[in-house]
Amino acid sequence: MWKPEPALPDLHFLLDRAGLTREALLAQYRQMCLIRDFEELIAERYAIGKTPNFNMAAGPIRGEMHLAVGQEAVAVGVCSLLTDADAVVSTHRPHHHALAKGIDPGRLAAEIFGKNTGLCRGKGGHMHLFDAEKNFSCSGIVGASYPQAAGAAFSFRAQGQPNVAVAFSGEGAANHGTFSETLTAAALWQLPLVIVIEDNLYADSTPKWAALASTHQSHRAQAYNVPAYLVDGMDVIDVYAAAKRAIERARAGHGPTVIEAVCYRYRGHFEGDGEDYRTREEVELWRTLDPIERLGKRLIRLGWADDATLAELREEAARDAAQAIAFAEESPLPEQREALMGVFA
Amino acid sequence: MSARTMKGIAFAIAEAIDQEMSGNPKVVVMGEDVTYWGAVFGFTMGLHQKYGRERVIDTPITEQTFMGMAVGAAATGMHPVVSLMFVDFLGAGFDQMYNHMAKNHYMSGGQFAMPVTVLTAIGGGYGDAAQHSQVLYGLFAHVPGFKVVVPSTAYDAKGLTLTALRDNNPVVIFGHKLLTGLPFLPFEGEEETVPEEPYTIPFGQAAVRREGSDLTIVAAGVMVPRSLRAAERLAQDGIDAEVIDVRTLVPLDTDTLVASARKTGRVLIVDEDYQSYGMTGELAFRIQAAAFDALKAPIHRLAVPDVPIPFSEPLESAVIPGVDRIVEEARALAGAQVTAD
Numbered sequence: 224m225w226k227p228e229p230a231l232p233d234l235h236f237l238l239d240r241a242g243l244t245r246e247a248l249l250a251q252y253r254q255m256c257l258i259r260d261f262e263e264l265i266a267e268r269y270a271i272g273k274t275p276n277f278n279m280a281a282g283p284i285r286g287e288m289h290l291a292v293g294q295e296a297v298a299v300g301v302c303s304l305l306t307d308a309d310a311v312v313s314t315h316r317p318h319h320h321a322l323a324k325g326i327d328p329g330r331l332a333a334e335i336f337g338k339n340t341g342l343c344r345g346k347g348g349h350m351h352l353f354d355a356e357k358n359f360s361c362s363g364i365v366g367a368s369y370p371q372a373a374g375a376a377f378s379f380r381a382q383g384q385p386n387v388a389v390a391f392s393g394e395g396a397a398n399h400g401t402f403s404e405t406l407t408a409a410a411l412w413q414l415p416l417v418i419v420i421e422d423n424l425y426a427d428s429t430p431k432w433a434a435l436a437s438t439h440q441s442h443r444a445q446a447y448n449v450p451a452y453l454v455d456g457m458d459v460i461d462v463y464a465a466a467k468r469a470i471e472r473a474r475a476g477h478g479p480t481v482i483e484a485v486c487y488r489y490r491g492h493f494e495g496d497g498e499d500y501r502t503r504e505e506v507e508l509w510r511t512l513d514p515i516e517r518l519g520k521r522l523i524r525l526g527w528a529d530d531a532t533l534a535e536l537r538e539e540a541a542r543d544a545a546q547a548i549a550f551a552e553e554s555p556l557p558e559q560r561e562a563l564m565g566v567f568a
Numbered sequence: 569m570s571a572r573t574m575k576g577i578a579f580a581i582a583e584a585i586d587q588e589m590s591g592n593p594k595v596v597v598m599g600e601d602v603t604y605w606g607a608v609f610g611f612t613m614g615l616h617q618k619y620g621r622e623r624v625i626d627t628p629i630t631e632q633t634f635m636g637m638a639v640g641a642a643a644t645g646m647h648p649v650v651s652l653m654f655v656d657f658l659g660a661g662f663d664q665m666y667n668h669m670a671k672n673h674y675m676s677g678g679q680f681a682m683p684v685t686v687l688t689a690i691g692g693g694y695g696d697a698a699q700h701s702q703v704l705y706g707l708f709a710h711v712p713g714f715k716v717v718v719p720s721t722a723y724d725a726k727g728l729t730l731t732a733l734r735d736n737n738p739v740v741i742f743g744h745k746l747l748t749g750l751p752f753l754p755f756e757g758e759e760e761t762v763p764e765e766p767y768t769i770p771f772g773q774a775a776v777r778r779e780g781s782d783l784t785i786v787a788a789g790v791m792v793p794r795s796l797r798a799a800e801r802l803a804q805d806g807i808d809a810e811v812i813d814v815r816t817l818v819p820l821d822t823d824t825l826v827a828s829a830r831k832t833g834r835v836l837i838v839d840e841d842y843q844s845y846g847m848t849g850e851l852a853f854r855i856q857a858a859a860f861d862a863l864k865a866p867i868h869r870l871a872v873p874d875v876p877i878p879f880s881e882p883l884e885s886a887v888i889p890g891v892d893r894i895v896e897e898a899r900a901l902a903g904a905q906v907t908a909d
Contacts, residue, residue, distance in 0.1 A: 277752045285695025285881060337695070337880030348697040348879025363699035364657060365629050398628035399660070426629055428604040434628040495752055500604045559886035566875050 226455050228517075231524060238525075241464040245527040249536065251303055251459050252522065255295040255515045256540035258319045261328055262290045264548045265318070265335060269494050277495045283552070284336055288349060289316040293457075293489040296514035297421050298323035300462025301389060301482070304470050310375035310388040312368040313361035315350045316421075316488075320391050324359050326352070328547035338554035345557045346565070358386075365426075366399030368392050369418060373405045376414035376473075387415040387473040394483070395426020397440035406447040406479070413478035417469045420483040421456060427492045428500040441483035449479050456486030457512040460521075487512075574762040576749015577725035578610030581687065581741065584729035585612065585649055587766045589619055592647065595733060598625040598634055599651025599687075607651040609689040610750050611743060631661030639668045643680045647733065652688035655704045655742065669738045670713030681736040682713075685729070690718075691744040691790055691840055692888055694753060698876035701884075703789070703839075705742045706846040709817040715739040715771055716817040720747060720792035722762050724815060727769030734768065744789040744840075756793050772819035776828070780810035783834035783902055786825060786851060788814045791838045791889060798894035807902045817847060825851060826858040833864035834901050838889055843871035865904035870897050 229237060238248075265288070272282030279286060291298070294316075302311065302323035313320040321331050326342065334341030335349045342354050350363035358375075362368060372390030379386040396402065397420050409416045420440050424431050437443070444451035450472075452465035462484055469480035487509035491498045498506075522528035528536075574580055589595045597612050597619075603626050606613025616624035627634045631652070638648040652658055658665070665686070672680050692701030709716045715737055719725035725743070732739035747757045777792060778799050787795040792813045799809040810828050814820065829835050835855055837848045848869035855867060870889045878884055 278754060279696070279752050280694035280754045286879065287696055287700065334879075337883075341880075343879075345880030345883060346698075346876075346878040348695065351697055351699065351879070363697070364660070366660065395629045398630050400630065400632050427601045427608075429601055429626045429628075433626050556882050557880050559882050562878050562883035562886040563873060563875055 226458065226461065234521060234525065237460060237464065241460065241467055243460065243463060247303070248518065248522060249528060249532070251299050252515070252518050252533065253536040253540050254299045254303070254323060255459065255518065256537050257328065257543055258295045258298065258322045259292060259515060260541045260544035261322060261332070261547060262292045262318055264544055265332070266290055266490070266494060268548065273495070279495070284349070286348060288494040289492065290490050290494065291316050291319040291488060293509065293513070294421055294423060294486045295319055296459035297419065297456045297462055297484045297486055300459045301417070301419055301466040303463065304466050305389065306386070307357055308384065309386045310358045310372060311391065312372040312375070312388070313352070313359070313391050314368055314393060314396070315363045315365070316393070317350065317352050317361040320361070321352050321354070321359055324357050326354050326357050326359060328543055329550035332547040332551035333554045336551040336554070337556065338551055339557040340550070340554040344561065366392070366396045366401040368396070369401045369405035372418070373409045373414055373416050376409065376416040377412065379415055385474055387417060387470050389417045389419060391419050391421060393426060394420055394422035394424070394431055394440050395429065395434060397443070398434060403443070406444065406449055409479040410447040410449050413476065415473035415476070416479040417466065417473055418479065418481045419466070420481065422483050422485045423488045425492065425501065430500065439483055441481050444481040449481055451481040451483065454482060454484050456484030457514045457517065459514055459518055570765070571761045571763045573759050574722045575759045576747060576755060576757060577719050577722050577743050578613065578748035578750055580722040580725035580762060581611045581729045581743060582606065582613045582615065584726045584733065584766070586615060586618065588730060588733040589615065589623065594645060594647045595649060596623050596625065596641070596646060597649045597651070598627050598638070600627060600629055600653050602626055602651050607687060608653055609743060609745060609748050611687045612649075612651060631657060632664055635661035635664035635669065638684045639664055639672065639682065642682045642684045643672065647683045647685070649685045649687065649733070652686055654700050655688040655690045656699050656702050658688070658704065658707070666711045670711050673737065674713060682738050683736045684738045685732045686738065686740040688740065688742055689745050690742045691746060692877045692884060693746055693790070695879060695881060695884065697879035701877040703742070703841040705817055706841045708740050709847065709850070713738065714818060717741045717771065718788040718815065718817060719743065720789055720813050720815070721757060722749070722760050724769060724775070726762055727767050728771070728815065730766055731768040731771060742789065746790045756790050758793070771816045772821050774815055774821035774824040775813040776810065776824065777813050778809065778811040780808040780832065782808045782832060783836060783898060784810045784812060784828040784832045785836045785838060785894065785898060786812045786814060787838040788817065788847070789840060791840055794889065794891050795838055795894055797891045798898060801891070801895050802898055805899065807898065809898060820854070822854045822858065825855050829855045829859040830862040833862055834904070835863070835867045836894070836898050836901050837867065837869045838894055839869070839871040840888060841871060842874055843869065844874050846871060865901060868897055868901045870894060
């Protein structure tokens with residue numbers, strides 16, 4: 224699903240059509256850098272206490288850890304089109320979506336560390352991030368995001384609010400019954416819903432070829448009369464252009480859209496994954512399509528940035544990511560008695 | 569019989585399946601990631617290398633459907649072994665399980681047996697939060713038609729799994745993650761001697777893991793080794809605790825529990841499932857119904873206090889029973905007012 228790099232006139236044409244300005248692209252570049260740095264710092268901290276013998280319970284960050292390094296363009300391309308009032312329902316791999324939706328990196332990091340200052344006061348952890356102000360939620364259960372986002376879309380329409388709801392998922396989740404069932408209801412009711420499938424080719428360890436009878440999940444949308452875009456998920460401009468049309472359609476009351484963004488996770492399904500199910504060559508091939516480097520090269524080609532501008536944006540992002548991690552590390556753990564509070568509203 | 573040491577229930581369960589598969593072509597394994605990762609927690613590890621993808625099958629993420637396929641396959645002569653990865657994911661396939669797998673034999677007037685073995689991983693204690701740390705065996709034990717197996721040792725895991733694979737009914741085997749013996753998780757069990765040959769352990773027989781006279785601690789899964797550690801500490805205080813491993817919640821060995829309650833007069837039930845409407849209530853009821861006159865104090869229980877499992881370490885350790893809290897509760901019970909002497 225990789226596209227050839229557009230020639231400069233084509234690039235201008237694409238940007239004009241998508242309504243992407245220099246400022247918007249620079250902001251996307253910075254945002255992708257922030258996500259990348261944040262995720263890499265989390266990976267580093269997660270490894271503390273887990274080497275040489277990997278033990279999930281050891282170290283400052285416990286439990287499973289699913290990172291999205293390589294998938295930044297999908298999150299940023301979609302979420303840069305959303306307002307705080309638009310809903311995003313994410314998955315077990317949620318950090319890039321959360322940051323792209325504008326969640327405070329410090330409170331996000333603090334939640335991942337289980338701290339009292341975290342988004343959920345340490346009760347949710349890395350897979351269960353919630354921020355009501357940003358209308359962001361997620362689930363560690365595969366396939367759970369579709370109906371919940373459809374519910375938000377239903378609620379927006381019932382309450383006369385001009386918002387859209389976005390469900391993120393992996394391609395493995397789209398085999399789940401909730402995908403078909405959600406498309407049925409959302410198409411029937413013309414809900415303002417956008418389903419974004421991050422097709423990173425693997426459901427945990429199971430390759431797409433072993434779990435899908437057709438080539439792409441987005442093909443299924445046709446069966447429900449739902450338009451679908453198949454986009455290059457390593458190209459933020461491609462993602463943005465499709466997402467813009469989908470979101471505009473939703474806001475105008477024309478119903479749901481499916482976007483399937485072919486992308487790649489550079490890291491394993493979880494930190495500690497031995498990755499025997501794929502080759503090193505495959506990972507390296509995909510790294511040559513890195514979404515951040517690609518956008519940087521295009522910005523230079525367009526004359527919209529030089530190396531110094533990009534370096535400055537990268538440094539700013541690195542500083543923000545480091546500050547977030549420091550805030551998390553310095554924050555206190557919750558008191559034990561808090562475990563018994565908050566079951567009911 | 570030849571035997572060797574084995575660390576953890578994952579190896580034991582996988583070996584049992586292997587031994588049954590090698591002689592019984594009706595057994596097939598299916599579920600998410602059952603090949604490369606051996607169902608993530610190792611219960612099916614090594615099987616696909618030996619039996620190939622025809623008999624060890626990675627399914628798409630379609631729990632409702634592959635549980636339903638197990639129902640259909642079992643009704644037509646197969647014995648599917650189905651992986652439910654984490655028990656927390658049961659919601660996605662539960663209709664096919666509790667409305668069909670558990671009931672079709674009964675509803676059909678005995679026409680369709682339902683030989684299905686479901687493998688699933690339970691438990692917290694390593695920071696995986698509310699959607700990946702539950703125990704939930706109480707839900708399955710509540711629905712008529714399931715047999716519910718909770719091994720705490722590798723020896724039991726192998727023998728109980730082989731019994732499940734020869735049972736004509738749906739059996740759900742709940743393997744605690746901290747007993748799997750896999751390198752990426754803490755291990756709370758013991759390395760133990762396990763025979764290489766196949767052997768079975770009948771369902772419905774609790775194991776007395778430690779004999780004692782002052783009080784009875786009843787537990788399942790990882791709460792068994794924790795209770796045994798607690799019993800060692802109690803012994804230093806001069807409290808002699810008997811520790812009983814329930815092993816199967818359905819069928820439940822009420823006789824062993826009652827006999828122990830009659831012997832010690834004091835019972836503490838330790839559970840990692842949610843407290844209300846769960847295993848502790850059922851066991852306490854059965855014990856008091858048959859041993860009320862012998863109880864010297866009300867039955868005590870220790871379970872997760874009706875909150876989802878929180879992520880952060882201090883919160884998680886506050887709600888999942890640990891050795892300290894078992895000791896504390898047992899001490900309180902040992903000193904509790906005599907009410908029925």
